[in-house]
Amino acid sequence: MSLTPHDLSRYSRHLALGELGITGQEKLKAARVLVVGAGGLGSPALLYLAAAGVGTIGIVEFDRVDISNLQRQVLFDSAQIGQSKAHAAAHRLQALNPTLNIQIHEVELQASNVMTIIGDYDLVLDGTDQFAARYLINDACVLLRKSLVSAAIHRFEGQLFTYVPNLGPCYRCLFPASPAENSIPNCAQAGVLGVLPGVMGSLQATEAIKLIAGIGEPLIGRLMTYDALSMNFSEFKFSARSDCAVCGLNPSIIAPQDGSNRCDSKQADTISINQLHALLETDRRNTLLIDVREQYEFSAGHIEGAVNIPLSDLSHTSIAADEFSSVVFICRSGGRSAHACQWFKSHSQVKTLNAAGGMLAWQQAIDPSVLVV
Ligand SMILES: [Zn+2]
Structure with missing residues (x-):
């Protein structure tokens, strides 16, 4: 997709990067990226993807702006309390970069709709705060052979990893347990440092831009963790499992499944x-x-x-x-x-x-x- 004279001005700082250049910017313009969740992680990710000129951006979000969101969800402002997050986000992104195609999916992702929604995009950013959603999105991406950049936050710590079909492990390779058996309390009520999702969501956007432009080394087979209190980034290498239920040699998951979203089961x-x-x-x-x-x-x-x-x-x-x-x-x-x-x-x-x-x-x-x- 070729760049217009307007694009050349707007993205001049990208074009000046030899690694990205006109070819990379054209790839960004042609790209279709889905961001699941316009919350703490989705806010910076969406803003940077829009600013970077990702041509088509999808937003999956069915919630409304609450006053308690504003401590970290920088897409929204006080005047938008009570409004649809998906519409408020689209409005903000369109104001930032009017030529983009912003698609709203004001639904909760479920087994019944995840394949249709994700199927329409090249790349998915998971910014949800529920384990069931994380497995659902992972499985759909594996089944549809879509790349995925997944982030999670808890209190002062964040994690990030990237899945690219055939190039490395998926989320289930790392955490094979079903959502009900998981142990990480990840509920919204658990508390989170407001700036933490800003860091992790920006890293998701960085990975997305790299994957689209085909530059650098994606975070494949590496779980990156960030501890804001000690200001420490660590890395945990992991491999694809041949017995993975979704990406392994004999997968038992051949279609997405709805899981439990309950918080209490994770406290066990x-x-x-x-x-x-x-x-x-x-x-x-x-x-x-x-x-x-x-x-x-x-x-x-x-x-x-x-x-x-x-x-x-x-x-x-x-x-x-x-x-x-x-x-x-x-x-x-x-x-x-x-x-x-x-x-x-x-x-x-x-x-x-x-x-x-x-x-x-x-x-x-x-x-x-x-x-x-
Ligand atoms: Zn796997």
């Missing part, structure tokens, strides 16, 4: 800090406590008896968990350990728990003298 595998304290007091011998923070964080201060295996080393470290009756994962605030917990559960039969609130909670409730960096 969490242990509170007070419960952990009690467990260590009464049954330490049978409890394996794994601290998945980086080595320098562990060195600064940790719970006595904890074993340090940074999240990025977990997949290639052998853990003799069978000798224990339970394995508890802990990190700084509970985000990284939730990933570890979820991954470990799919590789071990031993009871696996995530220490809610992490070392910060331990410092607050149990041991104020422990140093948490």
